[in-house]
Amino acid sequence: MDRIEVITGVERQRRYSDKERAAILAKCDEPGATIVGVAKLLGISPSLIHGWRRMRREAEKIASEPVQFISYGTVPEGTGSPVAPPLSTPPPSPLTPTPAEELVRPYPGARPGSIDIDLPGGTRLSVDSYVNEKALARVLRALRDVS
16 A cells, blocks of 8 residues: 545535536547546546536437427407306316326326416416426527527
């Protein structure tokens, strides 16, 4: 045993900026470079670089997916007077979801974690805790590019 290390304090976790991560990943992408070699050179864990590469691949995959809008319906132009729904069937109780809601809802009960996002131009986007993050990110990116 040639070397003994004495740890006298707690080291804080190192935070890397996006520019630092990009520079490290660029070093790994150079011809002949290996992740282990770059990690040893910089004194960081190879698993950290592997995680960054995985996150970069996932981000590139999401960014390359085409944005697709699905028409949900149209909102009729306001005539000044509200239109009441026909009274042929009683409205469903808020506690008993319709069969269509049961097919879409992943968990029974009320939807917790409601978030309302007010966008420029008066558009309001409402989501809850069951929203698919990837789909929401694509919608927000598309809305940002439109405005």
